[in-house]
Amino acid sequence: MPRRVAIIATGQTKHTARRLDVNIRELITEAVTRALQDADLTMRDIDAVLLGNMEPFEGFLFPELWAVEGWGGYMKPSVKFNTGGTVGTTTAIAAYYYVASGIYDVVMAVGFEKQSEGHTQTAITTVGDPIWERSVMAGAIGNFAVMATTYMHESGVTEEQAAKAAVKARRNACLNEYAHLQMPDITVEDVLRSEVLAYPVKRLDMCPQSDGAVAVIFAEESKAQRLAPRPAWIRAVATAHEQQYMGDSPKRLAEMRSLIAASRRAYQAAGITNPRKELDVAEIYEVASFAELAMYENLGFCDRGEGGKLIDMGVTELTGELPVNPSGGVMSTNPIGATALIRVAEAALQIMGKAGRRQVEGARMALATGYGGNAWTDVMILSQEKP
Amino acid sequence: MSEWIVRQKIRIPFRYTAGRAMSRFLMGLAERRIWATRCEGCGRVYVPPLGFCGRCWREIAEWQELPDEGELVSYTVRPVGPPVILGLIRLEGADTHLVHRLGEVEPAELGRVIRVRAVWREDRTGSILDIAYFAPVRSGSLG
Numbered sequence: 001m002p003r004r005v006a007i008i009a010t011g012q013t014k015h016t017a018r019r020l021d022v023n024i025r026e027l028i029t030e031a032v033t034r035a036l037q038d039a040d041l042t043m044r045d046i047d048a049v050l051l052g053n054m055e056p057f058e059g060f061l062f063p064e065l066w067a068v069e070g071w072g073g074y075m076k077p078s079v080k081f082n083t084g085g086t087v088g089t090t091t092a093i094a095a096y097y098y099v100a101s102g103i104y105d106v107v108m109a110v111g112f113e114k115q116s117e118g119h120t121q122t123a124i125t126t127v128g129d130p131i132w133e134r135s136v137m138a139g140a141i142g143n144f145a146v147m148a149t150t151y152m153h154e155s156g157v158t159e160e161q162a163a164k165a166a167v168k169a170r171r172n173a174c175l176n177e178y179a180h181l182q183m184p185d186i187t188v189e190d191v192l193r194s195e196v197l198a199y200p201v202k203r204l205d206m207c208p209q210s211d212g213a214v215a216v217i218f219a220e221e222s223k224a225q226r227l228a229p230r231p232a233w234i235r236a237v238a239t240a241h242e243q244q245y246m247g248d249s250p251k252r253l254a255e256m257r258s259l260i261a262a263s264r265r266a267y268q269a270a271g272i273t274n275p276r277k278e279l280d281v282a283e284i285y286e287v288a289s290f291a292e293l294a295m296y297e298n299l300g301f302c303d304r305g306e307g308g309k310l311i312d313m314g315v316t317e318l319t320g321e322l323p324v325n326p327s328g329g330v331m332s333t334n335p336i337g338a339t340a341l342i343r344v345a346e347a348a349l350q351i352m353g354k355a356g357r358r359q360v361e362g363a364r365m366a367l368a369t370g371y372g373g374n375a376w377t378d379v380m381i382l383s384q385e386k387p
Numbered sequence: 388m389s390e391w392i393v394r395q396k397i398r399i400p401f402r403y404t405a406g407r408a409m410s411r412f413l414m415g416l417a418e419r420r421i422w423a424t425r426c427e428g429c430g431r432v433y434v435p436p437l438g439f440c441g442r443c444w445r446e447i448a449e450w451q452e453l454p455d456e457g458e459l460v461s462y463t464v465r466p467v468g469p470p471v472i473l474g475l476i477r478l479e480g481a482d483t484h485l486v487h488r489l490g491e492v493e494p495a496e497l498g499r500v501i502r503v504r505a506v507w508r509e510d511r512t513g514s515i516l517d518i519a520y521f522a523p524v525r526s527g528s529l530g
Binding site: 019020021022023024025026029042043044058059060068069070072073074075114116117118119122123125126130131134 | 393395397398399400401402403404405406407409437438439440441442444
C-alpha cells in the first residue's frame with residue numbers, strides 16, 4: 001500500500017519575460033529558498049530533490065550538473081526529468097512516488113525554465129519527426145493551429161469564445177503576484193484584433209514565454225501533519241501517453257485521448273463521478289485559449305461541443321461554479337519546465353487556503369494537469385481531506 | 388538501396404545571463420583583475436566565483452582578489468597540427484581550478500613546469516579569453 005503523501009510548501013519566482021539580473025542557478029535558488037521558508041525547513045531536512053527542465057530550450061544541458069548549487073541537489077538522491085509540457089507534473093508525480101514508496105520522507109520537486117536565454121520555437125522543431133515533419137512544421141503554434149481549426153469546426157466553438165478564455169486568464173493573473181502577463185483591462189476585442197500567428201490563433205490566444213522557477217515540498221503523513229497547518233493531500237495521480245503521429249493530429253483538440261484516459265483514471269481513484277460538481281478548482285495546462293475550451297470537454301466538465309457555452313456562462317470564472325486557473329494559468333505564465341509544477345503548486349495553495357486574492361472560497365478538492373506535445377497527459381488530484 | 392539518409396542542420400541562438408557572481412568576475416577580467424569568492428561555511432575559495440555554495444546551501448558574500456599566478460596541476464596536448472596545450476591551473480589562494488590554454492612552452496618541457504602566470508590580451512572585453520594563455524614563470528623572470 002502506498003503511504004499517504006501531502007504537499008506542505010511551495011515557492012515561486014515572480015515570472016517574467018526576462019530575468020537579466022540572475023543566471024539559471026540564481027533563479028532556481030529563489031524558488032527553492034522560498035519553498036524552504038514556507039515550510040520552515042532547511043536543505044538538511046530534504047531527503048531527495050527532483051529537478052524538472054526542458055534543457056534543449058536553453059541549450060544548458062545537464063542542469064542537474066551545472067546548476068546543482070542552485071537547486072540543492074548536492075550529494076542528495078536526485079533525478080532530472082525532461083518530458084516536455086508535462087515536465088512539472090512528471091516531477092511532482094515522481095516526488096509523490098518517492099514518498100509514497102516509503103523510501104523517502106520529505107522530497108522537493110523543482111522546475112525551471114529561462115526561456116529568454118534560448119530560442120524555444122526553434123528547439124521545439126527537434127521534437128518533430130526528423131524525416132517528414134521538421135521541414136514543414138516548426139515550433140508549437142502552426143502545429144497547434146491546425147488542431148484548433150478542426151476543433152472549431154467540430155464543436156462549433158467560436159474565436160470570440162476562445163478569446164474569453166484568454167481574457168479570463170490575464171485578468172485572473174492580476175490577482176497572482178507571481179504571474180507574468182497581468183492585463184487588467186484586456187477585452188475580447190483586444191484578443192480578436194491581436195496579430196494572427198497562424199489561423200485561427202492570435203498572439204493573445206497563446207501563452208507567453210517566461211523565465212521562472214518553482215519548488216514544491218512533499219512529505220509523508222506524520223511529517224506533513226507536523227509541518228503544515230493544512231496540508232494538501234495527494235488524492236490521485238495518473239499519466240497517459242499516446243502515439244505521437246501527426247497523421248491523426250487534426251482531431252487532437254476535439255478528442256484529447258491521453259487527457260481523457262488520465263483524467264478518468266484519476267477521477268476513479270479519487271472517487272469522483274461528476275468532476276464539475278465535485279472539483280472545487282482546476283489548474284489546467286491550457287497553453288492556448290482554444291485548448292482551454294477543448295479541455296473543459298475532454299476533462300468532462302461539460303458535454304462534447306459545450307466548451308464554448310461553459311465560458312459564456314461564466315462557470316469557470318473565479319466566482320463561477322468550477323473556477324479554472326485562478327492563477328492566470330499557462331496563458332499568463334509559461335516557464336515550460338516549471339509550468340506544470342506551477343499548476344500543482346497553485347492547486348496546493350488553494351487547498352492549503354494560501355492562494356491570497358485568487359483563493360477559491362472553501363476549496364476542498366483540486367485538479368492539476370500537465371500536457372505535453374499533443375500526445376501525453378499527467379493528472380494530479382489534491383484534497384483537504386486525507387485520502 | 389535501403390539506406391536513405393536525411394541530413395539536417397538546425398541553428399539555435401543562445402544568450403546567457405552571467406549572473407551576479409560571474410558578472411563581477413568577467414568585468415574584473417576586463418581590468419586584468421581576478422575575483423574569487425570565499426564561502427564562510429566551508430572556507431572554499433571559488434574561482435571562477437560562485438555566488439552560492441551548494442555544499443553549505445548558503446549565499447557567498449565574501450570577495451577576494453587573487454594574483455594572476457599559480458600552479459599548473461595538469462595538462463594535455465593536442466596530438467595533431469600545431470600543438471594546443473590545455474592546462475588545469477590553481478591560482479594562488481584558490482581551492483578550485485581554471486581550465487585554460489598554455490603558451491610560450493614546448494610540450495616536451497611541460498613535466499618540469501610548476502608555476503604559470505596569465506598573459507593578458509590588450510583588447511579585453513570581459514571574457515575568459517581576456518587571458519590569452521598562461522605561460523611558465525621561468526627562474527629570473529619573477530617579479
